[in-house]
Amino acid sequence: MSEISLRRMKVRQSGTITSVKVGGILGQRLREMGLVPGTEITIQGRAPLYDPVALRVMGGTLTLRNNEADFIMVEVTDEPEISTDK
Amino acid sequence: MQTTKDTITMALAGNPNAGKTTLFNKLTGARQHVGNYPGITVDYKEGHFIHADSEIVLTDLPGTYSLTAYSVEELVARDYLVNEKPQVVINIIDASNLERNLYLTCQFLELGVPMIIALNMIDVAKDRGIEVMADRLATLLGIPVVPIIARTGQGRDQLIDQAVAVARGVKDWQPLDISYGDDLDETIMNLMGIIEENGFLQNTYPSRFTAIKYLENDDQIMNRGKKTNQSIAATLESLVSQVSDHLVKTMDVFPEAIIADHRYGYIKSIIRQGVLTHKFDTDRLYASDKIDKIVTNRLLGPIIMLAVLFGLYQVTFSWSELPVSWLAALFDWFSGFIAGLLPDGLLKSMIISGVVHGVGGVLGFVPLIMFMFFGIALLEDSGYLARVAFMMDRIFRIFGLHGSSVMPFILSGGIAGGCAVPGVLATRTLRSPKERLATLLTVPFMNCGAKLPVLALLIGAFFSENKARYMFLFTLLSWAVALLSAKLFRSTVLKGAPTPFVMELPPYRFPTLRGLIIHTWERTWQYIQKAGTVILGISILIWAMMTFPGLSPEKIAAFDQQRAAVMNGPSAHNTTTNEKNAAATGQSGKQELAIIDGNQAEEALKDSAAGRLGIALESISRYAGFDWRTNIALIGGFAAKEVIVSTLGTAYSMGKVDTKESSSLGKRLQKDPHWNKGVAVAALLFIMFYSPCFITIVCIAREASWKWAVFSMTFNTVFAFIVAVLFYQATRLCG
Numbered sequence: 001m002s003e004i005s006l007r008r009m010k011v012r013q014s015g016t017i018t019s020v021k022v023g024g025i026l027g028q029r030l031r032e033m034g035l036v037p038g039t040e041i042t043i044q045g046r047a048p049l050y051d052p053v054a055l056r057v058m059g060g061t062l063t064l065r066n067n068e069a070d071f072i073m074v075e076v077t078d079e080p081e082i083s084t085d086k
Numbered sequence: 087m088q089t090t091k092d093t094i095t096m097a098l099a100g101n102p103n104a105g106k107t108t109l110f111n112k113l114t115g116a117r118q119h120v121g122n123y124p125g126i127t128v129d130y131k132e133g134h135f136i137h138a139d140s141e142i143v144l145t146d147l148p149g150t151y152s153l154t155a156y157s158v159e160e161l162v163a164r165d166y167l168v169n170e171k172p173q174v175v176i177n178i179i180d181a182s183n184l185e186r187n188l189y190l191t192c193q194f195l196e197l198g199v200p201m202i203i204a205l206n207m208i209d210v211a212k213d214r215g216i217e218v219m220a221d222r223l224a225t226l227l228g229i230p231v232v233p234i235i236a237r238t239g240q241g242r243d244q245l246i247d248q249a250v251a252v253a254r255g256v257k258d259w260q261p262l263d264i265s266y267g268d269d270l271d272e273t274i275m276n277l278m279g280i281i282e283e284n285g286f287l288q289n290t291y292p293s294r295f296t297a298i299k300y301l302e303n304d305d306q307i308m309n310r311g312k313k314t315n316q317s318i319a320a321t322l323e324s325l326v327s328q329v330s331d332h333l334v335k336t337m338d339v340f341p342e343a344i345i346a347d348h349r350y351g352y353i354k355s356i357i358r359q360g361v362l363t364h365k366f367d368t369d370r371l372y373a374s375d376k377i378d379k380i381v382t383n384r385l386l387g388p389i390i391m392l393a394v395l396f397g398l399y400q401v402t403f404s405w406s407e408l409p410v411s412w413l414a415a416l417f418d419w420f421s422g423f424i425a426g427l428l429p430d431g432l433l434k435s436m437i438i439s440g441v442v443h444g445v446g447g448v449l450g451f452v453p454l455i456m457f458m459f460f461g462i463a464l465l466e467d468s469g470y471l472a473r474v475a476f477m478m479d480r481i482f483r484i485f486g487l488h489g490s491s492v493m494p495f496i497l498s499g500g501i502a503g504g505c506a507v508p509g510v511l512a513t514r515t516l517r518s519p520k521e522r523l524a525t526l527l528t529v530p531f532m533n534c535g536a537k538l539p540v541l542a543l544l545i546g547a548f549f550s551e552n553k554a555r556y557m558f559l560f561t562l563l564s565w566a567v568a569l570l571s572a573k574l575f576r577s578t579v580l581k582g583a584p585t586p587f588v589m590e591l592p593p594y595r596f597p598t599l600r601g602l603i604i605h606t607w608e609r610t611w612q613y614i615q616k617a618g619t620v621i622l623g624i625s626i627l628i629w630a631m632m633t634f635p636g637l638s639p640e641k642i643a644a645f646d647q648q649r650a651a652v653m654n655g656p657s658a659h660n661t662t663t664n665e666k667n668a669a670a671t672g673q674s675g676k677q678e679l680a681i682i683d684g685n686q687a688e689e690a691l692k693d694s695a696a697g698r699l700g701i702a703l704e705s706i707s708r709y710a711g712f713d714w715r716t717n718i719a720l721i722g723g724f725a726a727k728e729v730i731v732s733t734l735g736t737a738y739s740m741g742k743v744d745t746k747e748s749s750s751l752g753k754r755l756q757k758d759p760h761w762n763k764g765v766a767v768a769a770l771l772f773i774m775f776y777s778p779c780f781i782t783i784v785c786i787a788r789e790a791s792w793k794w795a796v797f798s799m800t801f802n803t804v805f806a807f808i809v810a811v812l813f814y815q816a817t818r819l820c821g
Contacts, residue, residue, distance in 0.1 A: 020343065023340045023342070028154055028342065029588045032152035032341065036346055039350075044375060047380065047390065047479065048480075049477075050480075051479075052480070054476065054591060056375075058186045059183075059214075060183045060588070061593075063489075063591055063791070064586070
């Protein structure tokens with residue numbers, strides 16, 4: 001259990017949002033898409049140039065830029081399962 | 087006796103990709119575009135239908151996630167609800183993504199609009215192991231919930247039955263009160279007190295809604311408040327800033343964040359009461375995710391994207407080749423038929439040169455444009471276009487644009503064959519005014535469907551060996567120019583910080599053949615209509631410009647004398663331009679006559695209104711290698727790019743009297759001494775980048791302002807001319 005910024009999460013890693021520290025239009029857009037404290041997310045993948053990032057939020061898939069992901073802090077459940085299992 | 091049916095007004099609202107447009111089409115039968123891309127419906131559309139004994143007027147509102155003042159769509163949706171006050175709102179929500187969709191529902195409830203929920207895509211949800219208890223949800227929210235499948239029309243009748251019942255039953259709007267925690271609740275009560283005491287904005291918004299919008303720092307409502315009553319607005323704002331400061335100090339959050347948290351809290355509390363059951367593991371990969379693993383893969387993604395785009399070219403050009411040649415033959419036959427039918431004179435000249443060549447030149451390319459539109463519809467409806475935006479954002483951001491700019495660019499001709507008009511309109515999906523303007527101003531650089539015939543003509547004539555390759559090359563060039571000028575605009579006239587990218591990747595969907603055909607036909611029909619009306623009128627106008635005032639009687643007499651000299655040589659025939667007689671004069675005499683005829687026609691054209699303008703411009707345009715004929719065509723292109731081909735056709739067919747020789751315009755250009763590869767490319771460059779057509783200009787003016795429309799016209803024309811001159815001079819220097 002550790003808190004890291006969404007940008008630093010790896011593909012397939014899951015976690016729960018702890019804070020979204022941004023106001024204005026970006027804050028509003030993040031919130032209306034379901035990115036609020038308490039929401040569980042899973043990193044789905046990244047664009048070919050590593051940015052933006054795609055994540056599973058609630059029932060859908062969202063994409064956001066890395067510099068937008070910086071404002072979102074996530075408590076990650078564990079290290080990605082693949083590395084711990086084998 | 088009641089003869090008139092009662093009319094009920096309904097509004098259809100919901101998140102983008104919740105199936106709103108699909109339901110709208112199913113209900114009204116309206117042939118409206120459905121795109122699997124966030125926010126494709128930017129304007130609200132109206133449809134009528136009869137249900138039982140009621141006439142329903144249904145308005146399709148733009149898809150939104152929220153009701154803030156941050157985007158045009160949200161403002162349009164919100165203003166419609168408070169100003170038009172529909173009798174009932176049908177809120178369509180995606181059952182497979184209930185929680186997120188209910189965020190908007192929650193705001194409708196807070197506004198208090200009479201509402202019913204259309205719980206869509208229950209089939210998709212079921213496939214994902216999600217079951218939504220509609221009855222339970224209805225009880226908890228206190229409004230009817232009807233499960234539907236918009237694609238098949240399942241549940242449609244029950245939905246409208248219920249909506250009609252709601253519309254008939256409700257008298258007043260009943261806003262829902264959600265608790266936002268002690269601090270905010272207290273402030274809201276204070277704000278409401280002041281609002282109600284003064285009747286502040288109350289004829290438009292419920293008092294609680296206004297209070298919440300003040301806490302959310304909503305620009306539109308705060309500006310409206312200032313205009314209504316400066317002192318009350320100031321009081322409200324100071325109360326809000328007090329609580330806001332307090333919250334930031336004690337909890338490090340903004341009021342709007344607390345409001346959103348509590349809304350989600352309210353939604354979660356409802357969902358937890360037995361509304362949702364998951365049969366499978368929620369982390370399970372859906373079919374869409376599996377496709378994305380490959381399609382947006384680091385290495386494979388871009389390769390697939392390029393392959394898809396290039397494949398579209400090959401298909402468009404090779405598949406359409408045969409029907410294009412059929413149509414060309416048909417129009418050739420038709421003008422020959424008319425030539426035989428009508429006597430020589432102004433009417434024949436107008437019908438053949440103005441009407442048949444003008445419209446035929448445009449319609450001949452319909453198959454090509456149809457294949458192209460079919461491809462675009464396929465990408466759009468399947469959901470692949472959103473992936474392109476996802477993959478392209480990193481690149482678009484460099485130029486100060488947004489990943490979503492891809493869509494207007496592609497619609498405008500990023501995949502050659504679009505149209506800047508829908509492209510310009512599609513920029514409404516962009517949330518930042520600056521990124522939007524930059525996109526709006528640069529999409530006309532793309533190779534739209536109307537430029538295609540010109541490109542195809544010139545490439546076909548001068549680079550026929552590698553048609554597809556050259557078309558691809560010119561498309562890449564249009565992208566480069568558009569992106570670089572976007573960067574230029576974003577760092578000069580449109581400076582400013584980027585807007586959030588946050589976007590939804592809709593699940594992949596199998597496009598229905600019917601949907602694809604409707605979309606393809608709609609866009610092709612738009613093109614044909616343009617050809618049939620605007621182009622026909624302009625073609626005739628240009629014919630008139632090129633015919634009148636015509637040669638002076640002295641000049642005609644001089645040509646007649648020359649002819650007489652030739653005719654009187656081998657035989658004693660009278661002066662005539664009739665070909666049968668000309669043929670009788672023998673091979674050499676015929677050639678001489680043709681030359682004289684050609685000279686006379688050219689002389690006549692030079693003397694015409696268009697010719698005089700074209701010649702006047704030749705003193706400048708010669709630096710780019712354009713002669714007066716090309717100038718005339720380019721002037722026509724200001725009205726619509728399609729006109730370029732038809733004008734060139736008219737210009738060259740008038741330059742020759744011999745109508746029986748039906749070699750195509752391309753071949754004529756190849757033979758013409760004014761034309762060579764250098765001129766062709768210079769002309770291509772100019773045509774690709776100069777002023778957008780008049781219709782696009784009007785759209786830009788409507789979407790931005792006339793100032794920007796004029797800017798677009800002048801900037802593009804000056805830029806295009808510089809590029810064409812540089813290229814032409816370079817080829818001359820290099821031999």
